[in-house]
Amino acid sequence: MTKNELFRQIPKVDTLLIRDDVREWIEEYGRDLVMNVIQKSLDEIRERISDFEENESQDNILGENLINEIPERIHDNLVKIKTSNIRRVINATGTILHTNLGRAPIPVAHIQKISEIASGYSNLEYDLNAGRRGERYSHFEELLCKLTGCEAAMAVNNNAAAVMLILNALAKGGEVVVSRGELVEIGGKFRIPDVMEQSGATLKEVGTTNKTHLEDFENAVTQNTKALLKVHTSNYRIVGFTKNVDIEELVPIAKKFEIPLIEDLGSGVLVDLSKYGISYEPTVQESIRKGADVVSFSGDKLLGGPQAGIIVGKKKYIDIMKKNPLTRALRIDKFTAAAIELTLREYLSEEMAVKTIPVLRMITMSHELTNSRANSLAKALNGKIAAEVEVTDTLSQIGGGSFPLERIQGKAVSIKPLEMSVDKAEEALRHQEFPIIARIENDSIIIDVRTVLYDDIASLIRGITTVFAVKRSK
Numbered sequence: 001m002t003k004n005e006l007f008r009q010i011p012k013v014d015t016l017l018i019r020d021d022v023r024e025w026i027e028e029y030g031r032d033l034v035m036n037v038i039q040k041s042l043d044e045i046r047e048r049i050s051d052f053e054e055n056e057s058q059d060n061i062l063g064e065n066l067i068n069e070i071p072e073r074i075h076d077n078l079v080k081i082k083t084s085n086i087r088r089v090i091n092a093t094g095t096i097l098h099t100n101l102g103r104a105p106i107p108v109a110h111i112q113k114i115s116e117i118a119s120g121y122s123n124l125e126y127d128l129n130a131g132r133r134g135e136r137y138s139h140f141e142e143l144l145c146k147l148t149g150c151e152a153a154m155a156v157n158n159n160a161a162a163v164m165l166i167l168n169a170l171a172k173g174g175e176v177v178v179s180r181g182e183l184v185e186i187g188g189k190f191r192i193p194d195v196m197e198q199s200g201a202t203l204k205e206v207g208t209t210n211k212t213h214l215e216d217f218e219n220a221v222t223q224n225t226k227a228l229l230k231v232h233t234s235n236y237r238i239v240g241f242t243k244n245v246d247i248e249e250l251v252p253i254a255k256k257f258e259i260p261l262i263e264d265l266g267s268g269v270l271v272d273l274s275k276y277g278i279s280y281e282p283t284v285q286e287s288i289r290k291g292a293d294v295v296s297f298s299g300d301k302l303l304g305g306p307q308a309g310i311i312v313g314k315k316k317y318i319d320i321m322k323k324n325p326l327t328r329a330l331r332i333d334k335f336t337a338a339a340i341e342l343t344l345r346e347y348l349s350e351e352m353a354v355k356t357i358p359v360l361r362m363i364t365m366s367h368e369l370t371n372s373r374a375n376s377l378a379k380a381l382n383g384k385i386a387a388e389v390e391v392t393d394t395l396s397q398i399g400g401g402s403f404p405l406e407r408i409q410g411k412a413v414s415i416k417p418l419e420m421s422v423d424k425a426e427e428a429l430r431h432q433e434f435p436i437i438a439r440i441e442n443d444s445i446i447i448d449v450r451t452v453l454y455d456d457i458a459s460l461i462r463g464i465t466t467v468f469a470v471k472r473s474k
């Protein structure tokens with residue numbers, strides 16, 4: 001068959017449109033989209049055929065197959081175009097707060113409630129008792145006061161935005177004193193000096209990288225000082241010959257000059273994690289108790305909720321921030337407001353919170369539980385895949401720019417491929433229907449079970465068995 005004959009065999013759009021299957025797709029996807037995809041699919045076929053050699057018998061067969069498979073191709077293209085790009089993945093890395101993987105997973109029960117709220121109208125900014133306009137922070141402000149001891153609270157899109165807002169609202173046009181040991185850079189271009197500049201406040205650095213004394217702060221405060229700022233060194237530690245000024249010690253200075261004492265806590269944990277064998281991280285309530293006037297922290301780090309920047313503190317300062325125009329630009333939507341409220345309600349019982357909030361559950365997961373999970377996974381895979389499967393010791397990390405030195409002991413499954421390279425295997429795992437993100441160590445794929453959600457175990461096993469195709473008995 002000549003190329004021209006092949007071209008002539010390509011069906012007309014009109015003939016395709018009256019097929020039963022195509023009519024069903026029009027119902028499902030919309031006529032305009034189906035038309036577009038038909039055109040695109042036919043163009044693909046024409047392009048393939050024009051690359052053929054003239055009168056090559058192999059190309060002839062290929063061409064006829066291409067033409068026969070046109071409806072299938074159209075359907076595949078339709079499905080592809082309607083499949084969302086952002087999707088669920090399986091985190092087998094062992095890093096609990098993985099910023100690239102969306103940080104904190106939200107409990108399914110919360111998502112169900114959020115879906116109910118967000119798919120209809122809600123009292124987001126409506127006071128049902130008074131029958132008039134309300135405040136979107138009202139749903140979780142009291143909870144935050146109860147949990148942290150603050151007078152008032154609000155939230156914006158993330159903690160970077162919170163810090164920016166605080167500085168802009170309380171210190172614009174003036175100086176803010178910060179220790180040189182706390183000029184933090186967090187991933188994604190958040191740097192204290194840059195945020196300060198953007199906010200319109202001027203950074204006044206005091207002390208040295210390793211040592212800052214109380215006198216350094218005392219000597220730096222002038223008429224132009226508008227605030228004192230402490231920044232939690234979330235993602236690094238300064239060790240050795242060091243001295244830092246505790247928030248408590250700064251309270252008298254802030255009081256004397258009537259300026260706010262601000263703390264960027266970063267993670268913002270509400271539970272004393274040292275009870276669970278993790279090193280101590282200052283809690284929000286402790287910061288408030290020690291006398292911080294304004295404290296900000298992330299919603300999706302150790303708190304285990306949605307992306308947000310939560311601000312708690314003295315009412316007079318929070319009120320100023322609520323009126324700042326930046327607040328409008330950085331405001332949270334109904335999904336976030338609902339998720340913050342639901343997350344915080346879990347903390348009314350710490351005992352429950354460590355079970356219901358996935359991040360806390362993973363951090364506090366016992367060694368025995370990781371061991372039994374790793375063993376069941378290994379058992380499900382052993383002998384069924386072309387790889388050596390073993391249970392091995394592993395160290396998980398908390399991540400998300402918190403606890404930089406902390407490693408949690410647990411068990412993982414190590415998979416050493418027999419029929420492909422470990423890099424190929426890692427890549428193939430990423431290309432599964434539920435992509436599996438894993439680490440490579442010693443030529444093996446490491447599946448750290450701590451960060452694999454219980455609901456994902458079946459998909460994990462399916463993905464791994466697909467990649468390391470079943471060993472054929474000879």
Ligand SMILES: *Cc1c(COP(=O)(O)O)cnc(C)c1O
Nearest residue numbers: 158159160186232234266267298
């Ligand atoms: C993580 C972090 C931030 C940024 O918080 P996001 O919620 O990621 O915007 C700011 N400051 C500190 C100290 C942090 O650890």
